[in-house]
Amino acid sequence: MTIEQKQQEIIEDFDIYDDWMNKYEYIIELGKDLPMIDPTKKTEDRLIPGCQSRVWLDAEVVDGKMQFTADSDAIITKGIIGLLIRVLNNESPADVATADLHFINDIGLQEHLSPTRANGLLSMVNKLKMAALKWSMENKD
Amino acid sequence: MTEGTKKPFSVREIRNEFPALRQLVYGKNLIYFDNGATSQKPQVVLDAINRYYSKDNANIHRGVHFMSQKATTEFEEARIIIQKYLNARTREEVIFTKGTTDGINLVANSFGELLSAGDEIIITAMEHHSNIVPWQMLCQRKNLTLRVAPINKKGELIIEEFDKLLNSKTKLVAVTHISNTLGTINPVKELAQKAHAVGAKILVDGAQSIQHMPIDVIDMDCDFFVFSGHKVFGPTGIGVLYGKETLLDRMPPYQGGGDMISKVTFERTTYNELPFKFEAGTPHIAGGICLGEAIKFLSGLDIVAIQKHEKELADYAQDLLDTFEDMTIIGEAKKKTSVVSFSMEGVHPFDIGTLLDKQGIAVRTGHHCTQPLMDFFGIPGTVRASFAFYNTREEVDTFIAAVEKSINMLR
Ligand SMILES: Cc1ncc(COP(=O)(O)O)c(C=O)c1O
Numbered sequence: 001m002t003i004e005q006k007q008q009e010i011i012e013d014f015d016i017y018d019d020w021m022n023k024y025e026y027i028i029e030l031g032k033d034l035p036m037i038d039p040t041k042k043t044e045d046r047l048i049p050g051c052q053s054r055v056w057l058d059a060e061v062v063d064g065k066m067q068f069t070a071d072s073d074a075i076i077t078k079g080i081i082g083l084l085i086r087v088l089n090n091e092s093p094a095d096v097a098t099a100d101l102h103f104i105n106d107i108g109l110q111e112h113l114s115p116t117r118a119n120g121l122l123s124m125v126n127k128l129k130m131a132a133l134k135w136s137m138e139n140k141d
Numbered sequence: 142m143t144e145g146t147k148k149p150f151s152v153r154e155i156r157n158e159f160p161a162l163r164q165l166v167y168g169k170n171l172i173y174f175d176n177g178a179t180s181q182k183p184q185v186v187l188d189a190i191n192r193y194y195s196k197d198n199a200n201i202h203r204g205v206h207f208m209s210q211k212a213t214t215e216f217e218e219a220r221i222i223i224q225k226y227l228n229a230r231t232r233e234e235v236i237f238t239k240g241t242t243d244g245i246n247l248v249a250n251s252f253g254e255l256l257s258a259g260d261e262i263i264i265t266a267m268e269h270h271s272n273i274v275p276w277q278m279l280c281q282r283k284n285l286t287l288r289v290a291p292i293n294k295k296g297e298l299i300i301e302e303f304d305k306l307l308n309s310k311t312k313l314v315a316v317t318h319i320s321n322t323l324g325t326i327n328p329v330k331e332l333a334q335k336a337h338a339v340g341a342k343i344l345v346d347g348a349q350s351i352q353h354m355p356i357d358v359i360d361m362d363c364d365f366f367v368f369s370g371h372k373v374f375g376p377t378g379i380g381v382l383y384g385k386e387t388l389l390d391r392m393p394p395y396q397g398g399g400d401m402i403s404k405v406t407f408e409r410t411t412y413n414e415l416p417f418k419f420e421a422g423t424p425h426i427a428g429g430i431c432l433g434e435a436i437k438f439l440s441g442l443d444i445v446a447i448q449k450h451e452k453e454l455a456d457y458a459q460d461l462l463d464t465f466e467d468m469t470i471i472g473e474a475k476k477k478t479s480v481v482s483f484s485m486e487g488v489h490p491f492d493i494g495t496l497l498d499k500q501g502i503a504v505r506t507g508h509h510c511t512q513p514l515m516d517f518f519g520i521p522g523t524v525r526a527s528f529a530f531y532n533t534r535e536e537v538d539t540f541i542a543a544v545e546k547s548i549n550m551l552r
Binding site for chain 2: 020021024025028052053054073074075076077
């Protein structure tokens with residue numbers, strides 16, 4: 001599935017929720033299900049400073065595909081990370097670097113990725129994209 | 142105004158004066174519990190803003206024409222309304238600023254010029270960043286020492302420890318009247334006496350007190366009192382620095398520009414008299430006039446009844462929250478008002494705040510610009526509900542039910 005197809009799938013998943021609280025219930029469950037980042041990897045250099053909640057990101061490229069895990073002390077942030085992992089993991093770094101993550105807007109969660117929200121999510125996405133870009137630049141043949 | 146001329150306080154009636162309270166957010170009736178961050182505005186203030194820009198807009202202190210004179214008169218009348226409300230001796234003691242932060246920076250830069258290496262400034266462990274950072278900057282610049290008076294686990298200033306910090310080198314005590322995070326009411330009158338006893342001055346950060354209690358700068362005997370218009374039902378971008386005239390007279394200007402001068406030549410400039418010496422440039426004219434309107438509105442209310450109502454709301458909310466398992470109330474001072482901050486084991490404040498928002502309830506989460514205070518309590522932040530006189534007991538009930546629902550979802 002392409003990044004776009006995966007986004008469409010999430011948008012459809014969210015279509016059934018007509019109420020904000022149901023939407024968040026789903027996100028919270030995603031957050032609870034998300035495997036935690038290996039505690040030894042919760043280090044300062046993987047910590048993305050956010051004013052409110054903190055996010056740790058661990059990204060690497062395995063067999064040419066982006067693999068990342070992330071964690072947060074806030075469960076809603078973690079749930080949204082779960083969605084981002086679903087969309088971006090196993091994709092090529094070049095695709096990740098240029099992905100237009102419009103689904104966040106479409107499902108009404110744009111506030112969590114706004115620069116003023118200071119929950120670390122936007123910085124996490126930026127950092128992830130930078131890592132993907134760097135990798136795809138270095139491995140151009 | 143005497144008590145007799147004031148209308149008896151009625152929450153129902155007063156709510157009608159605040160159009161912003163009558164709205165739906167996410168399809169729910171708005172419950173606005175973020176009054177510590179900023180207050181909503183009554184219709185009289187909204188009307189004054191509209192009236193000013195529709196009719197009276199002109200620059201002040203410099204025009205010969207009708208509108209300029211009218212704007213000048215209104216601006217200066219606002220100053221007098223504020224002077225009377227604070228019980229300041231003269232209108233010269235009321236300086237318009239951009240807000241609390243601006244007022245503190247003015248004092249740090251101007252009064253700070255009178256200090257010299259080795260002098261000491263005392264703040265407390267519960268200060269807002271804006272009553273910490275300007276002093277740190279000043280201390281660095283002038284080689285002064287910043288001392289921090291500690292608090293206990295209830296969030297009260299430890300007076301004996303404060304006393305130990307005071308000495309002949311202390312030149313200023315800068316303390317918040319009410320903590321925005323804890324609701325603690327500090328004994329500023331007592332602190333003023335103590336400061337004066339060693340020859341120090343005292344600045345009281347009134348950002349959280351002016352909207353909740355009567356303020357009398359003479360009785361308090363503070364040397365400076367600062368507050369923000371937007372937290373006291375007025376506009377943003379305007380605030381007040383009260384300072385004792387003899388002190389303000391001795392202080393050098395803070396910013397240079399128009400309005401603050403008496404005569405300018407390239408060789409030498411002489412400065413205008415108070416209060417203009419500290420008001421360089423075109424001030425926030427509409428802001429000043431409308432802040433006057435807000436203070437007039439406030440002085441028409443029975444502040445004693447308001448205080449009682451707000452305290453009851455906060456106590457009621459706190460008692461109900463206290464019944465939750467794993468709940469910690471942050472800030473349990475004996476003397477406290479209008480604010481309930483809490484933290485819950487295993488639940489991030491940001492998550493609770495997000496879910497409350499979706500239920501139509503505006504609270505603040507995070508460190509509330511008091512990071513050192515959060516470090517003291519060993520938590521990343523709190524959820525804070527802060528009340529104003531227009532909030533109701535029913536709103537508290539809805540809030541408590543929403544907190545319960547949120548916690549059940551998050552755990
Ligand atoms: C105690 C206290 N001091 C200072 C400030 C700063 O006020 P302003 O941002 O309006 O300058 C605030 C506002 O949050 C406050 O609560």
